[in-house]
Amino acid sequence: MSRAIATIAAASVAALLTACQPTAEAESSAQAVSGPHVVAATDIEAGRYIVLVGGCNDCHTPAYARTGGTEPPESEWLKGSTEGHTGPWGTSYGKNLRLTVAGMTEDEWVEKLATGSSLPPMPWPSVKAMSEADKRAVYRYIKALPGDAGQPAPAPLPPGVAPPGPPAV
């Protein structure tokens, strides 16, 4: 091994060792979180995973459910849907969650997810059951999404009023 390569190898090992050292911050957040929660390299990555497996895009991102998740690109995720959910409650639209998080602090988001209620078919029991750490991760992920915040989703319609757009799948 040449001296240059040996130097690079030694530097890489040193960098790896440094990367493996838990920081004081990581230790304190690990101590603060108890109970089941998603663990990932970053909170944003954890939030992305929760949004994906939690099905949030099915109702909060237009075309997502219809196209089997191939559309739209992530830069358009969670901007709210124009595809209405119609039932005895009238028609509801998955809201623009980028605008929701833009208007509240992380603590307010945690509170909203813990106590929220709205028209169907928003799965509040599942969202309420999320650990606080996971609720915070989802907030951080939505805040970090690329692209602009978009427009508000259409307002809900009362029972008996036909929705103008396509229905949600």
Ligand code: HEC
């Ligand atoms: C089956 C469809 C559906 C799924 C899946 C879904 N939502 Fe919703 N969600 C809705 C609808 C519809 C509304 C708006 C209801 C209304 O207008 O009263 C809503 C509203 C919300 C609100 C209230 C927003 C505000 O500004 O008041 C939050 C927060 C929310 N959803 C978060 C989530 C998260 C996080 C996930 C994924 C874990 C998720 N939702 C999955 C349909 C869904």
